Amino acid sequence: MAAEVARGLDLDVLSVHELGRIVPAARDQLRFASEEGRIFLTRNHRDFIELTVEFYRAGEAYSGVLLVRRNLPNDRPERIAHALKRWADARADMPAAFDGADFL
Numbered sequence: 169m170a171a172e173v174a175r176g177l178d179l180d181v182l183s184v185h186e187l188g189r190i191v192p193a194a195r196d197q198l199r200f201a202s203e204e205g206r207i208f209l210t211r212n213h214r215d216f217i218e219l220t221v222e223f224y225r226a227g228e229a230y231s232g233v234l235l236v237r238r239n240l241p242n243d244r245p246e247r248i249a250h251a252l253k254r255w256a257d258a259r260a261d262m263p264a265a266f267d268g269a270d271f272l
Contacts, residue, residue: 173249179256182206194219198230207232207266209252211242220269232266240272248272 171183182204184190189197194215201208208231210216216233223230234255240248251272259266 170245170248170252173246174252177249177253179249179253181209181252198223198233202230205231207234209234209236209272211236211238217269230267233269235269235271237271 169183169185171181171186174181184197189200192200194212197210198208198216198219208216210233213235216235220230220233222228234252236248236251240251255270255272
C-alpha cells in the first residue's frame with residue numbers, strides 16, 4: 169500500500185483503509201482530514217475539485233487536496249509514494265500551510 173511505502177520515505181501519512189474510513193462521503197473525508205491537519209490524497213478528481221471550490225467559497229477550512237494523476241497506477245503503490253515524496257520535498261522551503269488543490 170502507498171501509505172506504507174510513503175512512511176518508509178519518512179512521510180507522515182495515513183490511509184483511509186487503515187483508519188476504516190472507506191465508506192464516508194467525500195465531504196466527510198475532507199472534513200476529517202482537515203480536523204486531523206492532513207492533506208487528502210485521492211484519485212477522485214471530480215468530487216474533490218468541486219469540494220475544494222465549495223469549501224473555499226463557504227470559507228470552510230480544509231488542509232488541501234492532492235490529486236493522483238491517472239499515469240500513477242494503483243497496482244504500483246511505490247510510484248504514488250515516490251511522487252508524494254517529490255511533492256513534499258519540492259514544498260520543503262515553502263510555508264507549512266497548504267489549503268489548495270494540486271496534482272501529483
